[in-house]
Structure formats: C-alpha cells, structure tokens
Amino acid sequence: MLHVPERRRDLRLRIARTVKIYNHLTGKYIAGKTLDVSAGGAMIVFGRHAKLHPGQRVQIGIARDARQALLASEDMLDATxxxxxxxxxxxxVAIEFDERRSMKVAA
Structure with a gap:
C-alpha cells in the first residue's frame, strides 16, 4: 500500500457554515457552504458554477455559527x-487565507 504524505499543515474540521465570497473580477458576491475549514483555508461548495480560478484573489466571510445569517464587511478575510x-x-473551491486563523468553532 502506497502511503501519501499529508499536504495540509493544519487540522481540518468537517463543518458546514454559510459563506460569502467577494469576486473582485466580477464585483459580485457568491454564496456557498463550507465542507471543511482549517486555520489556513477552507473547502467550499457553491450550488452554481462559480467563476473562480486558481490564483484569483477574493475576500471570504464565514458564518461563526449555524444561526448567523448576515456577514459584516469587517468579518471578510483576504484569500486566494x-x-x-x-x-x-x-x-x-479550495481557498487559502492570507493570514492563519484560530479555530474557534461554535457548535
């Protein structure tokens, strides 16, 4: 059996949270859900075809808990x-945050 080393630097938590991404190229927000989140990034699924490409700069907001419906602009993180x-x-879409974040997760 071939052992493939783990590429990720951080523990990933499988957690579904509401997400919004600001696409600088289109000037629009895209809504989605996280599949998993770590201190360094997130895997997100969008219910429609998102025009996001590797290397593209975005801003991302992730709901702090399952009940948070609105995300303020000051909660947005720079990411790639x-x-x-x-x-x-x-x-x-896989996103890498510019700055690592603590993993304080509300249930």
Whole structure:
C-alpha cells in the first residue's frame, strides 16, 4: 500500500457554515457552504458554477455559527483560490487565507 504524505499543515474540521465570497473580477458576491475549514483555508461548495480560478484573489466571510445569517464587511478575510473543481450541480473551491486563523468553532 502506497502511503501519501499529508499536504495540509493544519487540522481540518468537517463543518458546514454559510459563506460569502467577494469576486473582485466580477464585483459580485457568491454564496456557498463550507465542507471543511482549517486555520489556513477552507473547502467550499457553491450550488452554481462559480467563476473562480486558481490564483484569483477574493475576500471570504464565514458564518461563526449555524444561526448567523448576515456577514459584516469587517468579518471578510483576504484569500486566494487554490483549486476550482466544476461539479455536476455547481463548483467546489479550495481557498487559502492570507493570514492563519484560530479555530474557534461554535457548535
């Protein structure tokens, strides 16, 4: 059995939270859900085809808990798209945060 070393530097938590991403190229926000989150980034799924490409700069806001509906502009983080994978019903996107974040997660 071939052992593949872990690429990630941080523990990833499988957690679904509401997300909004500001796409600087289009000037629009895109809503999605996290699949997992770490101190260094997140995997997000969008219910439609998101026009996000590797290397693209974005701003991302992640809800602090399952009840948070609105995300304030001061809660947005600068980030870079690492991967963008078209799916049958949307797009899965890997994001890397510019600054590592603590993993305080509300249930």
């Amino acid at each position: 798209v690492v991967r963008s994978l078209p799916q049958t019903l949307g797009t899965k």
